[in-house]
Amino acid sequence: MNIFVEYSDSELLALFRDEQSRNNAFNLIIRKYQERLYWHIRKLVINHDDTDDVLQNAFIKIWNGLGNFREEAQLYTWLYRIATNEALTFLNSKKKRFLLPLADYENKLANSLEADEYFDGDEMQIKLQKAILTLPQKQRVVFNLKYFDEMKYEDMAEVLQTSVGALKASYHHAVKKIEKFLETD
Template sequence: MQEHSDSELLSLFRDPGRKSYAFNMIVRKYQERLYWHIRKMVIVHDDADDLLQNCFIKAWKGLDSFREESKLFTWLYRIATNEALSFLKEKKRKYFLPVVDVESELSANLEGDEYFDGDELQLKLQKAILSLPEKQRLVFNMRYFDEMKYEDMAKILDTSVGALKASYHHAAKKIENIIKGD
């Protein structure tokens, strides 16, 4: 299937007769990247699935007023990031759990997850990543796994490139120490 550019998809979306078709194309283009971005934060597939749907529903409602001041990709990533962070925040509030306990729960979910195919080394790495503060975890995942440019990350997370580099450096160091400590 021919992949349309973002501006082509947005033009199609503004045509009332082709709105659904264009949105379907947008979903197909970005669903995997957004899913993995969310999944690495919330670990459990079902939660990631719910959040991905919420993310695209917000996009469906907001795309009419999207003025292309940022790239579509950046805008969608920002929605997905906010969805994941809100979910984790709500989880902590709902169960009155301190941060450490939520991370322990996520870690436990990881071990029992039928959709986790990693070996022992990868399990160790994921557990180490889960020990990081949420925002550091986010930065680490985006840089390490998605290999995203700091400039793009800065637009998504609305922060400076310098702050992101420092955050990634600290995260990597912590992970290294945690794994070494094992």
């Protein structure tokens, strides 16, 4: 018997609002979303240790902000938005710390893949990740959410605060660039 009953988001939020069950509710939220958010961040920052830091910071922000969360938006898109912002802030801070253009930092990440003990992809997977890392930051987020997470455009619009039309166009351009990279490299 599974001891972790799968609560709906609104049930979790109701539990979180009650002072008595707040800690337990947050623990359940972490358990429910940790993997999805981890993989989303990991595909952006690539390295496991960096992902771990970013994810923990994201959950602390979620804890601090969840009391003010209004159910006008879906909980999971709000969680993705915080995780995405944390990951992009992290990448920008890395760029500033190493005084590198972002493209150079992402090139460094691409080259680190082969030596990464927590990367298990074949040659084609490495090539695909390198292709994704050539995309502009926001386009990478769009591509990852659509291609890997298979998120609906409507939900992506909530996460990225962009129109569905702009997202469709962005994804289309991203696919073209990636296919071109895969062909020429």
